[in-house]
Amino acid sequence: MQLHKTEKAHQELSSGMRTLGLRERxxxxLAGSKPTSTLQAMYDGMGAQILESLLxxxxxxxxxxHVPxxxxxxxxxxxxxxxxxxxRMFARRHPDxxxxxxxxLRNARDGDTLRHVAEELFSQITHHAGDECAASLRAQMPAALTSPALNEKTG
Incomplete structure (x- = not known):
């Protein structure tokens, strides 16, 4: 498990206000820069309880x-x-x-659906502008569409 500081943590650490005790602070x-197991072992094993409380x-x-x-x-x-x-490719010449x-694209809410729409888009680009143009634009496509972990909803 990788821990990340929230905005609340950054406020606690940067401002003059001190709502946490010395061990918690x-x-x-150290959270995020040290392995969680190291933090949990601190203070004679009490680190695990303190981390749980901070979470x-x-x-x-x-x-x-953070992953979703x-x-x-x-x-x-x-x-x-x-x-x-x-x-860029179709608004002026092919508005329909x-x-x-x-x-x-608006209705594509998950990675698989978005990939299918991208394939349709690049197929249309190939048809209207040629293979080279489609290949160039496909090469610039964000890696997000090639990652197998993108089956989450985007909202």
């Missing part, structure tokens, strides 16, 4: 909350890239096609 300072109080988060957030942001970035490509692709 020291573990909070519960919202000073720390673990990687399980990173996935969601990656998919959002990939979707924005595809919207941009759609606009652009409208269709924009609609399908």
């Amino acid at each position: 020291s573990l909070l300072l 519960h109080l919202g000073y720390l988060t673990d990687n399980t909350t 957030m990173r996935t969601e942001l990656s998919l959002a970035g990939a979707r924005m890239y595809l919207f941009d490509v759609c606009e 096609l652009a409208h269709h692709l924009r609609t399908t």
Whole structure:
């Protein structure tokens, strides 16, 4: 488990206010830079309870909350890239096609669906602008669409 400081933790550590005790503050300072197992072993094994308390109080988060957030942001970035490509390639010359692709992009809420829309987009680019153009734009596509872990909903 990888621990991350929350905004609440950064406020605690940077401001003059001290709501936590010395042990809590020291573990909070070390969180993210030391292995969790090392932190848990501190203070004769009391580190585990202190970390649990810091998690519960919202000073720390673990990687399980960060992975979906990173996935969601990656998919959002990939979707924005595809919207941009759609606009540049089709908005002026093929407005009906652009409208269709924009609609399908808006409705793509998971990685698999977004990948299918991307394939349709690149197929249309190949048809209208050629293989080289499609290959060039595909090469610039964010890695988010090639990651197998992107089956999370993007909202």
